[in-house]
Amino acid sequence: MYISITKQHLDTTFSKSCGDFVDYLEKENRDKSPELQEHFFDQHNDHVSPKHVVKDIDGNTAKLRKNEPKFYSLTISPSQRELKHIGNDPDKLRQYVRETMKAYASSFYRDFPVSVDSIKYYAKIEYERTYKGFDREIKENQPYRAKIVKLEHDLVKINRGELKGNTKAIQKTIDRLRAEAPHHMDGKMIEQGMKKQGFQTHVHIIVSRKDVTNQLSLSPGSSHKASEVILNGNPVKRGFDRDAFFEKAEKTFDTLFKYDRNFVERYSAHKMYKKDTYKFFAHLMALPTNEKSIAFKIMGKSGMHIPDLNIPTNQVQLALKAFKQLKRTIDVAKGTGSIGI
Numbered sequence: 001m002y003i004s005i006t007k008q009h010l011d012t013t014f015s016k017s018c019g020d021f022v023d024y025l026e027k028e029n030r031d032k033s034p035e036l037q038e039h040f041f042d043q044h045n046d047h048v049s050p051k052h053v054v055k056d057i058d059g060n061t062a063k064l065r066k067n068e069p070k071f072y073s074l075t076i077s078p079s080q081r082e083l084k085h086i087g088n089d090p091d092k093l094r095q096y097v098r099e100t101m102k103a104y105a106s107s108f109y110r111d112f113p114v115s116v117d118s119i120k121y122y123a124k125i126e127y128e129r130t131y132k133g134f135d136r137e138i139k140e141n142q143p144y145r146a147k148i149v150k151l152e153h154d155l156v157k158i159n160r161g162e163l164k165g166n167t168k169a170i171q172k173t174i175d176r177l178r179a180e181a182p183h184h185m186d187g188k189m190i191e192q193g194m195k196k197q198g199f200q201t202h203v204h205i206i207v208s209r210k211d212v213t214n215q216l217s218l219s220p221g222s223s224h225k226a227s228e229v230i231l232n233g234n235p236v237k238r239g240f241d242r243d244a245f246f247e248k249a250e251k252t253f254d255t256l257f258k259y260d261r262n263f264v265e266r267y268s269a270h271k272m273y274k275k276d277t278y279k280f281f282a283h284l285m286a287l288p289t290n291e292k293s294i295a296f297k298i299m300g301k302s303g304m305h306i307p308d309l310n311i312p313t314n315q316v317q318l319a320l321k322a323f324k325q326l327k328r329t330i331d332v333a334k335g336t337g338s339i340g341i
Contacts (some may be wrong), residue, residue, distance in 0.1 A: 001250055001265070002077045003100075005220050005242070007069040018057045018071055018206055022050050025124045025204050038090075040122045043098055053122045053206065060120055060208045062215070072220055074121075074205040076100065078253070079265065081298065083199035086257050090125050090201075096253055097123050097203055103248035104207075108218055109225070109239040119218060120208040129200040130193050137183040137190045144181040145191065148174050220245075243271075263287055264295045 008015065029037040040048040061070045076097065078086075086092045101116050108114040131138050151174050157163035158170075183190040185197060211218055218240075225241045246267045254261050263269050263284065273280040284295060 001079065001082060001253060001267075002075075003246060003249055004073075004075045004077075006073045006075070007221050008071050008073070016058065016061075016070070017054065019054045021073070021206065022054050025126070026050055028126055028128060038125050038127075040124050041094055041097075042122050043101065043116055046094070048122055056120065057122070057206055057208050060210050060212075060214050062210060064209060064217075068209070069219075069221070070209055072207045072209065074104070074207060074220075076203040076205070076249075078201070079298075080199045080301075081265075082253065082259065083201055085259050088199050088201055092257065093125055093201065093203060094123075096256060097205065099252045099256060100249045101205075103252060104220070104245055107220075107241045107245040107248070109237050109241065110216075111237050114211075114218065118211045118216075120210070120212050121205055123203055123205040125201065125203050127201050129196045129202070131190055131196060133192060138192055141181045141183050141190055144177045144189070148177050151177075243267075262291060262294050262298060264298050 008018070008021075025040075039046065040050065040053050042048060057071050064070055078093075098116075101119065101121060105114045105116045105119050133139075151170050154163060154165060155167060155170055158165045158167055178189045181189045185194060188194075207220070209217060209219060220240045220242070225239050225243070250261070250267050253259055269280065269283075272283065284292065287295060
């Protein structure tokens with residue numbers, strides 16, 4: 001499970017409207033008949049119109065300055081393993097989002113408890129992802145793609161009479177490069193814009209910076225977990241505990257759907273890897289054989305090269321090299337979950 005929290009972003013100032021973002025989230029509906037379209041939803045309603053979303057979020061920005069975000073974007077991206085566990089069921093995802101937003105609300109540190117009914121949010125399920133420039137497959141195919149583009153340009157020039165050459169030989173070279181590229185899908189070389197295979201379902205959530213009363217500011221971008229400041233001579237609580245939110249969200253999925261989460265899927269394991277790679281490795285190698293085997297398979301599917309599953313425990317340096325590769329993979333995954341607005 002990967003969850004990102006991104007502020008509305010437009011250089012040094014922020015747009016007065018969430019309209020462009022809402023329009024972006026409608027992209028999968030454009031070629032679908034009304035009965036097949038995916039609707040926005042909130043805590044209590046399954047069908048909310050895009051027009052209502054824009055009006056409600058844009059109208060909830062009292063006293064926010066130009067250099068303050070008007071809303072935040074949350075992206076919830078279950079892994080393919082998690083999606084398979086729930087049968088890629090959109091109703092279960094809506095249930096999960098609603099429970100997770102309770103955890104989001106409770107992670108604010110304020111003078112009084114913040115409930116899910118205090119926040120204003122709208123969510124939208126999407127089922128597709130396309131390959132982008134930062135994806136491993138695109139990066140590793142790029143040297144081949146660059147050579148192909150050059151040769152294709154040569155073909156155009158030859159056909160125009162601007163260049164001499166053997167078109168059949170050049171086309172043969174292009175075909176060979178396409179075949180030699182490391183990543184293919186359905187017999188075709190993977191390129192930017194192609195749809196990814198497998199379950200790619202994820203959820204985008206627009207959350208207003210202000211609470212439903214349009215008076216209290218609720219910023220998940222706060223650098224404080226829990227602190228107090230003096231305002232007008234009175235102590236005021238502030239902060240948002242991201243660690244607590246991510247862990248609650250993870251536990252919510254496991255509890256709701258009886259999911260047996262592997263060690264390497266846990267948020268705590270990702271934190272352990274960043275802070276103490278040796279400790280992460282020691283914990284991984286100490287897992288029962290079956291759980292350790294599953295862990296390596298999960299990491300392998302994430303895009304890293306995994307050595308023999310039966311890694312001798314004294315080959316620490318070899319394993320650490322692989323885990324550094326895993327860290328880069330995790331960082332890339334985080335990038336794909338963030339949406340710049």
